[in-house]
Amino acid sequence: MIGRRAAGLPLGRDLSARFLPWLLAPMAALLALALVAVGTVDRAIDRWAAALGDSATIWLPAPEDVDHGPDPRLMPLIAQLEAEPLIREIRPVPRAEAQALVAPWVGAELAAGDLPLPTLVDLRLAPAQPGEMAALTERVAQTVDGARLEQPGDWVERLARIGRAVQAGAVGLGVLFALAAALAVVFAVKTALAIHRDTIDILHVMGAPDDYVARQFAMQGLRVGLIGGAAGSIVAALLVTGAGAALPDTTAPLLPRLDPGPIGWGGLVLVTPALAVAAALVARITVIRRLRAMP
Template sequence: MRLGFLFSRGEVPLARDASARFLPWLIAFMVYLAGLALLAAVAMDAVAARWQGDLVGRLTVQVPPPGDPRDSEARQERLDRVVQALLATPAVSEVEVLSRAQTAALLEPWLGEAAAAPELPAPDLVAVTLRSSGADLGDLPQRLAEVVPGTGVDDHQRWLARLFSLAGSIEALAFLVVALVSVAAVATVIFVTRTGLAIHRQVIELLHVMGARDLYVAEQFQGHALRLGLAGGVGGAVAAALTAVGVRWLLRGEQSVLLPGIELGVWQWLLLAVLPLTTGLVAMLTARWTVLRTLAKLP
């Protein structure tokens, strides 16, 4: 395929059509939606991977405080009994007792400064790492409840599976949006190309009389579509990038276990940067196919 059509204005005055003004804006809007959907999909994939790395194969044990939450000796004695029971469990590989400061930091988003009050009857937390994600805990919850009545075991696997399902649904929805936007973009280019063929039919017939082949006419339209697709794609991709940066700025400092810091790596930004080129190529190929197919049907 020759590349001269990229820079040549051609004999068909397509630049004067209304599509030359409106098509880039339509493509920019579609690329903007597709870019946001792609960024949402890769961001959710990264968050799901972080959830899996941080929570899979782990438990949280909640040890209730004694009657007097300020009795540090009684609290420590209860914690020691729970830790000994955990270490005696074959499925457990590591046990870490969270300090009062760490527990207060976890409760601070809900309780504010009151989370650090010594009289607060907050349970002591023990982070447990299992030897494998599917380790059999047996009667561990019952044994811990016998050691210290009221001790609870929070198995993350149950609600983590629901979070993975939610993340997968969001990713599927994002790719569905990309697919629908792609179909809409192709349909728009087909409509605009056919409109241009109808508007410039006399010029095309004159070119045929002068010996021009259908391929030459198609090159006029595909070059025009490529330029408009690139222009709209760049605008949409830049807008999507600015939106992503703005959302990340708004969410700064709002990190938690459920919503870890959303970071976009180099390859995610490269994916966004490739969108304009992809859009231009799709527009070019669609215009080329539409012209050749339409002209082939003419007498």
């Protein structure tokens, strides 16, 4: 048997070992960014549900008298709404706030002028039983001619479905990046086995088992995976930090916000050790299977 202090294979001198970290680094960065995308969308879906899941808005057609005074239809409507057990909170939307909503579409000057705007009332709702929302909508329409009640739950659900589709796409891309990294490790290991075939044969003659050779390749894979994973994670973290600084800071629930959450930040931290362990396992399995197939 070969001694514990016997020289190992010079795997670090191979060109494949030198370039493999730089092949793994972009794959690690892309994998980390895919996890950031998954975490950001997950947090956005939670934010949409928390902000809008129990909300509704009543729209009253713009009054014919554009004097910007109090809408005379508002007080009877609020009196009706206060008697509704389904409604927890009532908030008439000030005209200035309505102007701010339409300003990005029609321009600040037109929005601040004599533009006829609907009267809006925001509501917070209690959990509704089947049919209660339809009955409430009908009573609102009967109280004020032309009034309509809109609940954003339906289109929030559609947004959530779009977000889940984006998450599935990001997970799929992450799987492809991981497979590409595994294939790169397999190719590098097979190349190193071919380069060191004579040395491995000598080690076998000296009594070295396949596990001894595979263990050296696994350690080399672990080292290369750590280097490539750390480089990729650093690049991904810098990109996320830069994007977070570039995006405007907003508290609006529907506007895009870079918020990776535990999934995204955890991905940035765990990509490096996960890639290193995976590279070591792939290298070991590849070597064992290749050596057993050799004559």
